[in-house]
Amino acid sequence: MQIIKCxxxxxxxxxxxxxxxxxxxxxxxxxxxxxxxxxDSENSVLRCLALMNEECPECENNFYxxx
Numbered sequence: 001m002q003i004i005k006c007x008x009x010x011x012x013x014x015x016x017x018x019x020x021x022x023x024x025x026x027x028x029x030x031x032x033x034x035x036x037x038x039x040d041s042e043n044s045v046l047r048c049l050a051l052m053n054e055e056c057p058e059c060e061n062n063f064y065x066x067x
Contacts, residue, residue: 002063005029005065006064008066008067010022010040013036022040028064031056033052035048035055
């Protein structure tokens with residue numbers, strides 16, 4: 001298991017009702033895989049990092065942290 005840093009980007013997306021909703025993106029510094037979570041709180045960031053481990057395209061079991 002490695003510790004991998006991820007870039008965190010706070011943004012917003014248009015939801016089904018046509019309004020802007022805050023979201024957070026995490027981008028893996030190793031493979032550039034991206035995850036997204038709605039909201040802009042610390043919990044949204046943690047969810048993105050947890051998803052990164054579940055969705056790793058290289059099937060690695062790493063620990064992802066905020067850059």
